[in-house]
Amino acid sequence: MTATLADDPTAAAILAAAPCYPVPPSGGSPAIDAVRASRTGHCLAVGRDGVSLIVRRPWLELDVPVTPPIPAYLPYGSIGERRANLRCGLIPKEIFDRVLDHFCAALPNEAAAFVIWDEDDRDFSLHFPQIDEATPSRLIYRNPVLPLRRHLVCDIHSHGHGAAFFSATDDRDDAHTTKIALVVGRLGDPDGPVIASRLCAGGMFLAVPRNPFSGDDYAA
Structure with a gap:
């Protein structure tokens, strides 16, 4: 009997929404496997080699360790290999080229753009948000309100001529979202723009494991 x-009831609902599962020492875990196979889901997996965050979105598969190995003896299995795959595929290079053109046209002010993925037609589109304020050092813009089965994959904003x-502010805005975030700076420099990138998931800011765009390696 399991207690x-x-x-x-509220605490139980929270724990059910963010479950934590031990990894069996042998065989599989139907609960963990169900999260990994899901369209949208997440959980923590506890193994002998640490704790892993497992996140699934229609466009993303992510398995990432969030702790080092736990020093106490745990009779559990391994959390497995790190994984970060784009279910949606790579974003076409042409979309990023259009973003750069838009950012350069906005100079000296900052600007923003979103990359959206349609789950049904498996196509990407570019959305330029409503801007409430834009200066060379400040930008206030609104996130898009998307219909079902359309997903914000990449949130990009510029720092104009700056770094x-x-x-x-970005940290606060990104703390509770799952997305790729990019900041583009040094626009107009002879050596080309400089880019900072991160994957936001589970309240963490992770290194982007590879360039999410096809073609040249834009992401830093």
Whole structure:
């Protein structure tokens, strides 16, 4: 007989929405396998070699360790290999070229763009958001409200002629989203733009494991 994890209904609902599963020492875990196979889901997997965050979105497969190996003895299996795959495929290079053209046209002010993926036709599109304020050092813009089965994959904004970095405001805005975030700086420089990139998931900011665009290696 297995006891419930919480006797408070709200606490039980929270734990059910963000479950944590031990990895069996042998065989498979139907619960973990179900999350990995899901269209949208997430969980923590606890193994002898640490804790892994597993995230699934229609456009993303992510398995990433979030702790080092736990020093206590755990009679569990391994959390497995790190994984970060784009289910949607690589974003066409032409989309990023259009983003750069838009950012250069906005100089000296900052600008923004979103890459959207349609789950049904498996096609990418570019959305330029409503801008409430844009200066060479400040940008306020609105996230798109998307219909079902359309997904924000990449959130890109520029720093004009300035350096490419993520600000404290960016950290707050990105803390509870799952997306690829890019900042483009040094626009107009002879050596070309400089790009900062990260994958936002589970409240963490992760290194982008590879360039999400086809063609040249834009992402830093």
